[in-house]
Amino acid sequence: MTAAQRADGARRRAASGTDREWGTRDLSVRFGKRTALDHVTLRAAPGQIGAVVGGDGAGKSTLLGCLAGAVAASQGEVQRPPAARVGYLPSGSGVYPDLTVAENLAFRASVYGVSSAVAGQRVTGLLERTGLASARQRLAGQLSGGMRKKLGVVAAMVHEPELLVLDEPTTGVDPVSRADVWWLIIIAASEGAAVIVSTSYLDEAERTASVLVLSHGRQLAAGTPAEIMAGVPGALRAIRGRPQEDEQPRAWLRAGQWRVWDPPGACAPGPARGGAGRDGGSVIQPDLDDAVTVAELGSELRPADRVEGAGPGLAGGAR
Amino acid sequence: MLGMIVKEFRQLRRDRRTLALMIVMPAVLLIVLGYAASFDVSSISAVVSGPQAATAAAALHPPFHAVDVAPGQDAAWAHSQLRDGKAVAAFVTGARPQVLVDGSQLFAARAAVTALSSLGHSGGAGASASAPLAGAAPQILFNPELKTSYIMIPGLAGLVLVFIGTIITALGVVRERETGTLEQLAVMPIRPRDVFLGKVVPYFVVAAVDLGIVLTIGVSVFGVPFNGSVAVYALGALLFLFATLGTGVVISSVSQNQGQATQLALMTVLPQVLLSGLIFPLGSIAVGVRWISYVFPLTYFTEISRGVMLRDEPISGLWLPFACLAGIGFAMLVLATLRFRAYLQPAEGHKRRRAPAPEEATALAGAGERK
Known part of the structure; x- marks a missing residue:
C-alpha cells in the first residue's frame, strides 16, 4: 500500500462527494424488555478514527452492529453509507474458518464487486505488512487468533469502504499483532474512511480522534480524549x-x-x-x-x- | 460426583430440545409406530372390468373390495388403473379372463397373491369355478418377482434427498451463524434472496448428483427398472428438493448451533422415514396417524418415484402428489426466505434491501434509520 494509492483512494472519495459524516443520533436498541442502547449519539468523520470504549455488556457490539447495519435500531437515527461502502468486522473474525486466507479475500472481493486484479493488488501489500502473505493458502481456521483478526480487518478493507466498523479488532491479540492491526486501521483512515473501533484497551483509544464511553447501554462521555480527560x-x-x-x-x-x-x-x-x-x-x-x-x-x-x-x-x- | 450430576441436570433442563428429544420423542415414536408399524394388509382395492364385471364384483370376497366396476372396459383399462395407482388388483372378465396385481405395492400384492391362492384356485378372486374369472392365473405387473429392492430403492432415493436437503442444508446454514459470518452477510450488499440461493444451490447440485448415483446403482446393480419418463421424475425430484431444502433452511433459522439443527432435523426426518410409506404401507397405518403421512413431502415423492420408475405412470396419473409436493415446496421456500430475510435485514425492518445512494438518505419511520 503506497502513499500514492492511499491518496488515490482519498481523492476518489472526495470526487464522489461522499466525504460526509456517518454515525448515530439518539440511538436506542431494545431486545425485548432489555435496553441494550439508550439514546446514544456517535460521530464517525471521514479520515478519522473514533473509539467506543466500555466494559463488558456496555453495548459496544450492539452500537457497532447497528452502525454497520447488522442490528436493528428501535429508536433514533443511523447514518451510514450504502452497504457496498461499509466495511464491518464483527466481534468474531468474520471470516470462514474452512476457507483459506486467499479464498476468504476472494469471496469478499466478489461480493463487493471488486475485480480480482484490483483486490489482489490491494491486499498484497496489506498481507505482506501484516505477516499474512505466507499464510495465503492456509485455512483461516488454522490461523492464530491474532492472524485471524488481522485477516478479518484486511477483509473488511478490501473494497476501500467509506465507513469501516471494527468490533474489538485487538481483543485477544498479541502486542505485535495489535500494532499490525492498528497499522491497517491507520491506513484505512488515511485513505479517507471514517473508522469506528471498539476496544477495551484505553491506551489505544487515547490515540484516536474521538472517544465514546458506554456503560450499560448509556453514553457516559464523548469527545476527544483530551476533552474527556479535562472533563x-x-x-x-x-x-x-x-x-x-x-x-x-x-x-x-x-x-x-x-x-x-x-x-x-x-x-x-x-x-x-x-x-x-x-x-x-x-x-x-x-x-x-x-x-x-x-x-x-x-x-x-x-x-x-x-x-x-x-x-x-x-x-x-x-x- | 453429586455436583457433576446436578450440573448436568441443570444444563439439560435448559436444553429443551435435547430434553424433548429424550422424553417426548420416545413416547411419540412409540404411539406412532404402534399404529403405523404394520405390514399387514387387511383390505385390497380392486377394479373389475369386462362384460361380466358386475357378477365378478358381487362375488368378490374380503380382503378384496371393488373400487370401480366397469363392464364396458377391457384389460387395457384395468392395466391403466393399476398403473395409475387406483387399485392393487384388477379382475378382467370376458373370453380371456385375467387377474392383474400391482407388484409395486409389495405388501398389498403379496397379500393379494396369498388371498388368491387360499381361495382354492389359481385364478379365482374368491369366485367359484363357474365364475367369470375361472382359470385366470394372477399376473403380477411392474414387479413380477415381488422383489423388495424394487420398491425400496425408489423410496431410498427420496430418503437420500431428505438427508441432504434437510440435515446437510440445516448444518451448512447454521454454521454461518456459529462462525459469526451470517452477521457479516447481513451487512454485505447482497439481497437475502441471493444469499438464500447461494447457500441452497450447491446443496441442490450435490443432492441431484447423489440422486443420479442412487438411481444408477439401483438400476445397474439391483436391476430396478426405470420404466417411466426421466423428465417427470426430475420434475418430482425438483419439487421435492424445494421442500426439503426449504425445511433445512427453516430448521437452521431456528437453531443456534449445529447440535440443535441436527436434533431438529432428525425430528423431522425420522417420522418421514416411518410414515411416508417407504417402509410400512400407507394403507396399513391407522387412520388416526395416517394424516401425518400426508404432511410429509417424502410421502408424495415416494409415490411419484415408484409410480414413474416401476409403473411408467404418466404425470396425469400423479397430479395429486405433484400438486401436494408443489404446495409443500412453495410453502417451505416462502417460509425459509422470510426467515432468512428476517435475519439478514435487521436494520431495515424487514423491508426490501437495496443500496440507496447517499443523497437518498432519509429518516425511516419507526426505526428511524437513515441510510
Whole structure:
C-alpha cells in the first residue's frame, strides 16, 4: 500500500462527494424488555478514527452492529453509507474458518464487486505488512487468533469502504499483532474512511480522534480524549495506603497504587481525614483510563456515595 | 460426583430440545409406530372390468373390495388403473379372463397373491369355478418377482434427498451463524434472496448428483427398472428438493448451533422415514396417524418415484402428489426466505434491501434509520 494509492483512494472519495459524516443520533436498541442502547449519539468523520470504549455488556457490539447495519435500531437515527461502502468486522473474525486466507479475500472481493486484479493488488501489500502473505493458502481456521483478526480487518478493507466498523479488532491479540492491526486501521483512515473501533484497551483509544464511553447501554462521555480527560469532575488523588471506608466506593487500585475520586462537593482530603498509616495523597491529572473509570463510578454510585455517604458501592474494587 | 450430576441436570433442563428429544420423542415414536408399524394388509382395492364385471364384483370376497366396476372396459383399462395407482388388483372378465396385481405395492400384492391362492384356485378372486374369472392365473405387473429392492430403492432415493436437503442444508446454514459470518452477510450488499440461493444451490447440485448415483446403482446393480419418463421424475425430484431444502433452511433459522439443527432435523426426518410409506404401507397405518403421512413431502415423492420408475405412470396419473409436493415446496421456500430475510435485514425492518445512494438518505419511520 503506497502513499500514492492511499491518496488515490482519498481523492476518489472526495470526487464522489461522499466525504460526509456517518454515525448515530439518539440511538436506542431494545431486545425485548432489555435496553441494550439508550439514546446514544456517535460521530464517525471521514479520515478519522473514533473509539467506543466500555466494559463488558456496555453495548459496544450492539452500537457497532447497528452502525454497520447488522442490528436493528428501535429508536433514533443511523447514518451510514450504502452497504457496498461499509466495511464491518464483527466481534468474531468474520471470516470462514474452512476457507483459506486467499479464498476468504476472494469471496469478499466478489461480493463487493471488486475485480480480482484490483483486490489482489490491494491486499498484497496489506498481507505482506501484516505477516499474512505466507499464510495465503492456509485455512483461516488454522490461523492464530491474532492472524485471524488481522485477516478479518484486511477483509473488511478490501473494497476501500467509506465507513469501516471494527468490533474489538485487538481483543485477544498479541502486542505485535495489535500494532499490525492498528497499522491497517491507520491506513484505512488515511485513505479517507471514517473508522469506528471498539476496544477495551484505553491506551489505544487515547490515540484516536474521538472517544465514546458506554456503560450499560448509556453514553457516559464523548469527545476527544483530551476533552474527556479535562472533563473529569472533582479531583483525583493517588494515595499510598488503603482508602478510608467512606472513600472505598470511589477508589480503585491501579498499577499498585490506590486512586480516589472526590466528586464535586466531597470533603477536601486532608490530615483530619487521614487515618493511621495513610495520608490524603496527591492530586493527579487523570489520563483516559482514569477518566473512563470516574465516568463509570459516577454513573454507578448511589447519590449518597457521591459525596460523604458511606455504602457498599465498589468498596475495595480493584480496577 | 453429586455436583457433576446436578450440573448436568441443570444444563439439560435448559436444553429443551435435547430434553424433548429424550422424553417426548420416545413416547411419540412409540404411539406412532404402534399404529403405523404394520405390514399387514387387511383390505385390497380392486377394479373389475369386462362384460361380466358386475357378477365378478358381487362375488368378490374380503380382503378384496371393488373400487370401480366397469363392464364396458377391457384389460387395457384395468392395466391403466393399476398403473395409475387406483387399485392393487384388477379382475378382467370376458373370453380371456385375467387377474392383474400391482407388484409395486409389495405388501398389498403379496397379500393379494396369498388371498388368491387360499381361495382354492389359481385364478379365482374368491369366485367359484363357474365364475367369470375361472382359470385366470394372477399376473403380477411392474414387479413380477415381488422383489423388495424394487420398491425400496425408489423410496431410498427420496430418503437420500431428505438427508441432504434437510440435515446437510440445516448444518451448512447454521454454521454461518456459529462462525459469526451470517452477521457479516447481513451487512454485505447482497439481497437475502441471493444469499438464500447461494447457500441452497450447491446443496441442490450435490443432492441431484447423489440422486443420479442412487438411481444408477439401483438400476445397474439391483436391476430396478426405470420404466417411466426421466423428465417427470426430475420434475418430482425438483419439487421435492424445494421442500426439503426449504425445511433445512427453516430448521437452521431456528437453531443456534449445529447440535440443535441436527436434533431438529432428525425430528423431522425420522417420522418421514416411518410414515411416508417407504417402509410400512400407507394403507396399513391407522387412520388416526395416517394424516401425518400426508404432511410429509417424502410421502408424495415416494409415490411419484415408484409410480414413474416401476409403473411408467404418466404425470396425469400423479397430479395429486405433484400438486401436494408443489404446495409443500412453495410453502417451505416462502417460509425459509422470510426467515432468512428476517435475519439478514435487521436494520431495515424487514423491508426490501437495496443500496440507496447517499443523497437518498432519509429518516425511516419507526426505526428511524437513515441510510
